[in-house]
Amino acid sequence: MGLKNFLFENESVHGINSPTDHLYIKILRFNLRIIGSWPQKELGEKEPVALNTFLYFYLLATIGCQLGSTVYLRAYNSELTFLEAGHTYLMILMTFIDISRIVMLTFSKEYRKVSKEFLTKIHLFYFKDSSEYAMKTYKRVHLMSHLFTLCLLSQMIFGLSCFNLIPMYNNYVAGRYKSGGTQNSTFEHSLYFKYPFDTLTDMRGYVLSNIINWILSYLCATWFCMFDLFLSLMVFNIWGHFKMLIHTLNNFPKPRSDTSCLIEGGLTVTSAKYSEEECIEVFKKLKQCVDSHRMIVK
Numbered sequence: 001m002g003l004k005n006f007l008f009e010n011e012s013v014h015g016i017n018s019p020t021d022h023l024y025i026k027i028l029r030f031n032l033r034i035i036g037s038w039p040q041k042e043l044g045e046k047e048p049v050a051l052n053t054f055l056y057f058y059l060l061a062t063i064g065c066q067l068g069s070t071v072y073l074r075a076y077n078s079e080l081t082f083l084e085a086g087h088t089y090l091m092i093l094m095t096f097i098d099i100s101r102i103v104m105l106t107f108s109k110e111y112r113k114v115s116k117e118f119l120t121k122i123h124l125f126y127f128k129d130s131s132e133y134a135m136k137t138y139k140r141v142h143l144m145s146h147l148f149t150l151c152l153l154s155q156m157i158f159g160l161s162c163f164n165l166i167p168m169y170n171n172y173v174a175g176r177y178k179s180g181g182t183q184n185s186t187f188e189h190s191l192y193f194k195y196p197f198d199t200l201t202d203m204r205g206y207v208l209s210n211i212i213n214w215i216l217s218y219l220c221a222t223w224f225c226m227f228d229l230f231l232s233l234m235v236f237n238i239w240g241h242f243k244m245l246i247h248t249l250n251n252f253p254k255p256r257s258d259t260s261c262l263i264e265g266g267l268t269v270t271s272a273k274y275s276e277e278e279c280i281e282v283f284k285k286l287k288q289c290v291d292s293h294r295m296i297v298k
Contacts, residue, residue: 022145027149031225035226037105037106039115043116059102062102065193091192124241137240137247141239160221249289
């Protein structure tokens with residue numbers, strides 16, 4: 001696959017047998033599986049037992065991060081600069097959002113039910129063959145979803161790398177990796193927690209905490225970005241359904257023949273009237289519009 005095809009893939013039909021065959025859904029699935037938030041059981045996929053256990057580990061680890069950062073802030077509050085204190089407060093607030101998403105989404109049966117319904121019923125893949133305009137809308141939404149996913153994933157990886165590499169670079173420039181480099185200063189971290197060992201001046205403690213910071217920051221970014229990506233993909237498809245519904249209403253079939261009748265006073269009134277065959281077609285169109293509207297607002 002060339003770079004152009006990778007970035008602007010528009011093969012939305014060939015080789016696609018379900019929505020999960022799309023590249024952007026595969027990216028979403030890969031990341032949500034890591035944090036145990038992909039509806040595997042609901043979609044009939046094999047669900048690893050270890051992954052279910054990790055859900056509780058993630059919750060306990062996130063709560064531990066919240067406590068660790070709070071204890072660190074209380075212990076070193078008088079020594080922190082304004083920027084360091086602000087950084088720690090932001091970390092505490094973001095961790096709180098992570099905990100809420102784990103409890104309200106990852107552990108939620110309703111979330112998994114909605115996810116299954118989107119991937120098995122609502123996705124435009126299941127409506128693309130209903131008309132020429134439906135196929136056109138499906139391809140447009142596919143391209144939007146594909147590019148948006150690649151853009152968000154790139155931003156997440158770039159932001160995650162900068163978040164962790166900048167403190168490491170600052171430590172390198174300040175000479176803290178050299179022998180005795182922390183005699184008059186301390187290691188700079190991307191995340192600050194109160195550990196039971198020294199992470200500010202001891203190299204081994206710093207390396208261990210740095211590895212933990214990389215893992216935790218990736219998990220945090222995944223909870224933030226991938227859930228938002230999932231919601232955005234749903235919005236794109238609902239927008240596509242609205243476009244298809246509006247197009248159907250704007251191009252509703254009109255009666256092919258006129259009926260004239262003579263009324264009192266010798267006036268002739270001519271009005272359009274559907275034939276029996278046309279009434280059947282109109283009924284199907286109306287039913288299609290009503291079903292589409294019900295599905296959108298459900």
